[in-house]
Amino acid sequence: MTDLETSISTGDIVEDLEGTSPNGIVVNRPPVPIKDWEIYGKGPVSAHNPEYPEDDRVIIVLYEDVLEEHYPEYTGGRPIPMKQLTADGAKPYAFPATRLETIGEREPIELSLDAINPASFHARNFDAGGNRDYIDAIAVRGRPKPIPLVRDCGERYEILNGHKRVWASYVAGLEEIPVHVSYLNDFAAAQYWAERHLEDYDPDEQQVALDRLRDRFGDRAHAIEREYLSTGADPVSKQARADGGHDE
Numbered sequence: 001m002t003d004l005e006t007s008i009s010t011g012d013i014v015e016d017l018e019g020t021s022p023n024g025i026v027v028n029r030p031p032v033p034i035k036d037w038e039i040y041g042k043g044p045v046s047a048h049n050p051e052y053p054e055d056d057r058v059i060i061v062l063y064e065d066v067l068e069e070h071y072p073e074y075t076g077g078r079p080i081p082m083k084q085l086t087a088d089g090a091k092p093y094a095f096p097a098t099r100l101e102t103i104g105e106r107e108p109i110e111l112s113l114d115a116i117n118p119a120s121f122h123a124r125n126f127d128a129g130g131n132r133d134y135i136d137a138i139a140v141r142g143r144p145k146p147i148p149l150v151r152d153c154g155e156r157y158e159i160l161n162g163h164k165r166v167w168a169s170y171v172a173g174l175e176e177i178p179v180h181v182s183y184l185n186d187f188a189a190a191q192y193w194a195e196r197h198l199e200d201y202d203p204d205e206q207q208v209a210l211d212r213l214r215d216r217f218g219d220r221a222h223a224i225e226r227e228y229l230s231t232g233a234d235p236v237s238k239q240a241r242a243d244g245g246h247d248e
Contacts, residue, residue: 011076
């Protein structure tokens with residue numbers, strides 16, 4: 001195991017092994033060693049933790065009272081971007097991974113299906129007849145698996161990953177399902193949605209999705225295209241993308 005590898009995940013409840021800080025919830029895991037993570041005006045994390053290896057991974061934590069104030073339904077599943085923490089006034093703390101011990105995790109919450117919307121860029125339709133076994137399995141189990149990821153949009157929730165699972169749950173007759181909840185702004189949510197979906201779409205679906213991204217974000221949509229479609233231009237076949245590679 002290298003020092004940047006850790007079993008700590010976003011949504012974990014962690015304890016400071018030194019006992020000098022309250023319990024917190026992991027909201028980000030930058031792939032950065034503590035020697036390279038600067039605390040504004042105070043130098044690197046390693047300078048404040050000299051007894052830990054300099055290449056230990058940095059873990060970003062919100063204390064429980066701060067999380068409840070800003071992100072009360074956060075369960076992990078997706079890091080909260082550092083820029084968003086700053087914009088929201090949620091003060092994070094940075095720790096070496098080996099200074100923390102996981103003592104629990106934030107559990108998924110139950111949401112009414114009526115409160116969950118698809119991502120506005122979602123462009124794939126599902127057929128009940130062709131997915132009957134999948135739907136029946138969810139009906140028998142009473143929940144989708146794995147648990148879908150949504151983001152809190154105020155009075156509503158938007159799917160980040162798991163459109164088919166949510167749709168199948170509705171067709172199966174469920175009224176509520178467990179979900180993981182994250183907090184992302186509109187552009188960060190679009191980036192994550194594109195990362196999880198865009199290259200798997202066929203060309204027609206990609207075109208619909210890209211048109212919606214351009215309508216929503218204008219020129220900023222080009223950054224998403226460049227990142228999550230290898231051509232950075234109009235949709236191409238999966239084989240052409242495979243030939244050209246994909247830089248994530």
